[in-house]
Amino acid sequence: MTDEVRAAMSELLAAERRLRGRDPHRPGDLSATQVRALFQLERGEACTAGELAKRADLSPASMTAMLDQLEQGGIVERHRSEKDRRQVIVSLTDAGHEILAARRAHIEARTREVLSVYSDHELEAASKVMRSLAGLLDGFGR
Template structure:
């Protein structure tokens, strides 16, 4: 177990400040994207990215991946299907379940989005070692677990 020192406390406070700033920036990004006419929202992209591995997914799986309610996901998937970005079919195992998959057009849109953002992501993180990146991922996972735990208590 770690000993609490002033330098450790300072480091924890710096991490908290950086996390808060990152979540605020993400909130601003999500807000801007939902106000651009003719463009998909952050949540809609979340649904599409949930289909990238080629496995058809149920509404509940996609809603969870995009962090939206099933009702919101259903509405968004209807719009994405009407735009030709996803295809929806009934499950062979359970006719009550509708499975969604990416169309070629949806795949092209995801590939375009990745091509636009992935170079920025890689450039911003290029000075960090693989070990540092994995440590950062572990820290973020623990922070996520804290928030999930608090949400369950509420």
């Protein structure tokens, strides 16, 4: 069974890598990486691009390029910090909040649909296994 869990984890990680590599097909759509970063911005307070890059696990250069695109699309805005004028703060626009709310609703609906065939007990066990595997991965290389 350990081999089966390891294989399933590899499949999940590969699917996540493919998702991150997919570009949106329609103009104005957001990539999975952009959505992940925006969800991190939404969960916390407005912050600098560097702080957001850390939260979203992206390089600062990638984050800056991404924010340029998102700002042009009216999804985020950048402004000088009132506390420290050297810092540029990133925040979601009203349009950005609306786009994320729609994306979240879609993701949650699809997740409920896919997981509806499993019992609460099965989902609880799956959650425990995934957290254990996350801890395993975090422990490698230390």
